Amino acid sequence: MKWSIVIVVMLTVPRVADAAEPGQLPVIHLEMRNDAEVPADILKRSQDQLVRIFRDAGLGVEWAETGPRFTVQMVASALGSSGAASTAMGAESTVMGVASRTPTGATAQIFVSKVQYLARTYRVDASRLLAYVVAHEIGHLLLPRAPHSVTGLMKADWDSDQVREAAAGSLMFTGTQIKRLHAFR
DSSP, X not given: OOOOSEEEEEEOOSOOOOOSSTTXXXXXXXXXXXXXXOOHHHHHHHHXXXXXXXXXXXXXXXXXXXXXXXXXXXXXXXXXXXXXXXHHHOTTOOOOEEEEEETTEEEEEEEHHHHHHHHHHTTXXXXXXXXXXXXXXXXXXXXXXXXXXXXXXXXXXXXXXXXXXXXXXXXXXXXXXXXXXXXXX
């Protein structure tokens, strides 16, 4: 399966709202725009998994149609996966995305070809793996001063263990990261 060059997912996080009532989760507002015509069933399954990932971290997700504060852009590969980008990331790199902040906003790029490659290599569901990669990059945007962790969802280089945990739906933020996500304003 080969997807078009660019999928744009707009991520809006006006604030993580305080829970209005006991038992109600703070909410992250996200916006998605599918410019690359990725099959609707794959995007829907990925969105559902993303909602579950953040629910497991104690946060709700609502899909909204408001202006983005963060932009998550899914691209086919890192700068066409040739030249400096390939050399910098290494031929065998498992880097599936990057997040960066500028004075005008924040952007995360997801390298769809890497997600597809790992999904095929480990024979796991691409939509579920995609959700975890997006959650990882959203984690960087919501936890801007947090480095990668040694284990879990925010680990830098995913090996077969992380890919299989994602496939099983058990890759998670650490307890400290969850506390920081709840403190995000």
